[in-house]
Amino acid sequence: MHTLSKYEIDTPALVIDLDKMDRNIRKMADFFEKHSSNLRPHTKTHKCPILAHKQLQAGARGITCAKLGEAEVMALAGIRDILIANQIVGAQKTARLANLARHCDVMVAVESTDNVAELSSAAGSAGSTIRVLIEVDVGMHRCGVKSAEEALSLAQIILSSPGLEFEGIMGYEGHAVMIPDFEDRQRACIDSMQVLISTKEILEKNGIEVKIVSAGGTGTYNIAGTYPGITEIQGGSYILMDAHYAGVLQDFECALTILTTIISRPNKETAILDAGMKAMTFEFGMPELVGLPGANLSFLSEEHGHVYIEDVDPKAGQKIEVIPSHCCTTINLHDIYYAVRGDRVEGVWPIAARGKFV
Amino acid sequence: MHTLSKYEIDTPALVIDLDKMDRNIRKMADFFEKHSSNLRPHTKTHKCPILAHKQLQAGARGITCAKLGEAEVMALAGIRDILIANQIVGAQKTARLANLARHCDVMVAVESTDNVAELSSAAGSAGSTIRVLIEVDVGMHRCGVKSAEEALSLAQIILSSPGLEFEGIMGYEGHAVMIPDFEDRQRACIDSMQVLISTKEILEKNGIEVKIVSAGGTGTYNIAGTYPGITEIQGGSYILMDAHYAGVLQDFECALTILTTIISRPNKETAILDAGMKAMTFEFGMPELVGLPGANLSFLSEEHGHVYIEDVDPKAGQKIEVIPSHCCTTINLHDIYYAVRGDRVEGVWPIAARGKFV
Numbered sequence: 001m002h003t004l005s006k007y008e009i010d011t012p013a014l015v016i017d018l019d020k021m022d023r024n025i026r027k028m029a030d031f032f033e034k035h036s037s038n039l040r041p042h043t044k045t046h047k048c049p050i051l052a053h054k055q056l057q058a059g060a061r062g063i064t065c066a067k068l069g070e071a072e073v074m075a076l077a078g079i080r081d082i083l084i085a086n087q088i089v090g091a092q093k094t095a096r097l098a099n100l101a102r103h104c105d106v107m108v109a110v111e112s113t114d115n116v117a118e119l120s121s122a123a124g125s126a127g128s129t130i131r132v133l134i135e136v137d138v139g140m141h142r143c144g145v146k147s148a149e150e151a152l153s154l155a156q157i158i159l160s161s162p163g164l165e166f167e168g169i170m171g172y173e174g175h176a177v178m179i180p181d182f183e184d185r186q187r188a189c190i191d192s193m194q195v196l197i198s199t200k201e202i203l204e205k206n207g208i209e210v211k212i213v214s215a216g217g218t219g220t221y222n223i224a225g226t227y228p229g230i231t232e233i234q235g236g237s238y239i240l241m242d243a244h245y246a247g248v249l250q251d252f253e254c255a256l257t258i259l260t261t262i263i264s265r266p267n268k269e270t271a272i273l274d275a276g277m278k279a280m281t282f283e284f285g286m287p288e289l290v291g292l293p294g295a296n297l298s299f300l301s302e303e304h305g306h307v308y309i310e311d312v313d314p315k316a317g318q319k320i321e322v323i324p325s326h327c328c329t330t331i332n333l334h335d336i337y338y339a340v341r342g343d344r345v346e347g348v349w350p351i352a353a354r355g356k357f358v
Numbered sequence: 359m360h361t362l363s364k365y366e367i368d369t370p371a372l373v374i375d376l377d378k379m380d381r382n383i384r385k386m387a388d389f390f391e392k393h394s395s396n397l398r399p400h401t402k403t404h405k406c407p408i409l410a411h412k413q414l415q416a417g418a419r420g421i422t423c424a425k426l427g428e429a430e431v432m433a434l435a436g437i438r439d440i441l442i443a444n445q446i447v448g449a450q451k452t453a454r455l456a457n458l459a460r461h462c463d464v465m466v467a468v469e470s471t472d473n474v475a476e477l478s479s480a481a482g483s484a485g486s487t488i489r490v491l492i493e494v495d496v497g498m499h500r501c502g503v504k505s506a507e508e509a510l511s512l513a514q515i516i517l518s519s520p521g522l523e524f525e526g527i528m529g530y531e532g533h534a535v536m537i538p539d540f541e542d543r544q545r546a547c548i549d550s551m552q553v554l555i556s557t558k559e560i561l562e563k564n565g566i567e568v569k570i571v572s573a574g575g576t577g578t579y580n581i582a583g584t585y586p587g588i589t590e591i592q593g594g595s596y597i598l599m600d601a602h603y604a605g606v607l608q609d610f611e612c613a614l615t616i617l618t619t620i621i622s623r624p625n626k627e628t629a630i631l632d633a634g635m636k637a638m639t640f641e642f643g644m645p646e647l648v649g650l651p652g653a654n655l656s657f658l659s660e661e662h663g664h665v666y667i668e669d670v671d672p673k674a675g676q677k678i679e680v681i682p683s684h685c686c687t688t689i690n691l692h693d694i695y696y697a698v699r700g701d702r703v704e705g706v707w708p709i710a711a712r713g714k715f716v
Contacts, residue, residue: 010450066661087621092368143622263445264501278690278715303424357636
């Protein structure tokens with residue numbers, strides 16, 4: 001039987017190196033086997049049920065999603081323990097969430113009494129139970145309650161709200177995860193964890209059980225993941241990584257590339273790729289070329305990548321791999337992964353939660 | 359019967375104001391009724407067959423696509439006269455193109471003898487005819503032949519290649535279309551049109567008929583569109599527009615918004631929207647808020663928009679409309695349009711060519 005080779009894939013295409021990805025999954029799982037905290041990987045990175053299942057099979061205690069639409073995709077793939085690490089507000093979305101709670105053990109972040117009231121009401125209508133974590137602002141200044149007192153009063157309201165089950169607290173130190181210097185990152189992360197743990201202690205002093213304390217990203221997995229009292233880490237990028245994160249953290253391998261083709265050589269210093277802004281993002285810098293020494297992407301138009309070349313002379317038609325600078329948003333542009341081991345295509349996997357931001 | 363109102367749409371959602379869009383289509387059609395050139399709208403902007411059909415019904419002579427995958431979607435919707443305004447290279451794609459040519463009158467841009475040879479061979483295998491335009495580099499320095507002599511020699515090869523039909527030439531003055539000052543834009547555009555028309559004249563002097571001379575974008579529709587000898591304009595953005603283009607050209611209305619919800623008010627100066635980088639792009643600047651005087655988007659994270667507020671006090675749960683800064687790439691993040699007239703949802707339309715960059 002004919003086997004499709006990586007270089008026969010039509011381009012642009014998103015390619016996973018399965019050996020590298022498997023090593024990333026294994027390395028992170030090994031870390032959490034040695035520590036008391038657990039991994040609840042953020043699937044907003046890969047958006048793909050089979051990858052979530054691989055993380056669970058390696059020992060993760062559940063998964064994290066950013067959006068209700070993502071959680072619905074993962075629940076349909078049979079995953080039960082799902083944290084939506086954001087607020088779900090409004091009558092339509094809380095009703096959807098309450099319905100989803102009849103099919104999996106979904107958990108959601110809350111920060112306000114109004115939202116707690118609408119969640120309780122939605123759960124009542126659906127006859128379901130929604131698990132909740134209070135989000136604490138640990139220094140990112142996006143969402144979350146602003147003080148331990150606010151958390152305490154909100155927890156008491158949740159405990160007396162039918163249809164809701166209080167599970168604990170979460171905080172995301174998003175301002176810390178990509179600080180390049182490890183010691184600076186460690187300091188910022190620990191400051192955030194102190195906010196979170198002091199909130200936990202005040203709840204416990206008031207007789208409230210805090211089963212889950214969830215935090216962390218890939219950049220702080222080994223800081224937040226070893227901080228006393230933290231029970232779960234939400235790292236996502238580690239599974240596939242990208243050029244930007246690889247500059248911050250060398251623990252994991254870049255397992256994701258965009259396979260492209262050179263479609264034109266307008267002059268000696270320039271090659272034009274068939275992939276631009278619609279196939280790769282650049283908010284974290286330009287994607288990085290593989291195997292073209294001295295060459296770099298200088299500019300992206302919508303469907304073209306402009307490559308500056310010095311010492312190499314690639315031909316039109318040649319395939320070039322590119323490491324994305326931000327895996328989460330780049331994956332969001334694609335409908336499928338080509339899952340490749342060595343040079344052999346082992347699977348073509350739908351990115352089922354792509355675009356599920358509602 | 360209950361009618362869905364715009365404000366009942368769950369968010370984030372991409373919304374077309376149909377009255378504004380209809381006026382844009384009408385205004386552009388009126389322009390080309392008065393001039394000898396024709397409109398071949400670029401559907402890479404909207405990626406949606408029903409919108410392409412509306413443009414054709416208003417008088418457009420055909421459509422333009424950026425990619426083969428887009429052309430396949432449009433052909434499946436019954437559209438016949440399709441220009442793919444880029445090079446299609448490699449055995450897989452040229453075979454697909456030749457197959458597509460059995461189902462519509464597809465036309466493609468070429469710039470090299472190698473590519474002409476593979477297109478001719480693919481057309482031979484499929485038993486189809488592929489129409490070709492020679493792309494001329496008119497100053498953007500991306501793709502295209504670099505001189506009239508090169509165009510002439512390539513045209514002669516095309517004319518003797520079985521399976522190919524030589525239709526004419528094209529050039530895209532992408533470096534000119536967004537120059538803010540009209541006179542500067544006009545000067546840059548005319549320089550480009552001179553390159554294109556002098557190429558046409560050299561081909562004609564050598565006895566080669568040039569039926570099509572295609573150029574132009576929304577920003578130069580009334581410059582390239584009135585330049586003697588130009589037969590077609592490829593403008594795309596005019597149909598929906600965006601905040602960036604509206605700063606360059608005031609002839610068309612912004613008909614596209616992203617409907618979002620405020621999910622958090624962390625402090626007096628900040629509101630957090632439920633839409634971030636996965637629902638709107640910002641390579642051309644931050645999207646613009648509608649109806650919140652003095653407020654602006656200061657930062658996008660993946661799923662959140664951070665709004666800086668001065669004199670207004672919107673509540674969590676309130677819906678906010680946002681005008682994208684770049685319509686083409688923002689639309690590429692969404693799966694459906696909500697087509698709205700006034701406040702009433704008139705249709706939910708799949709963005710069928712979204713992500714079709716292969």
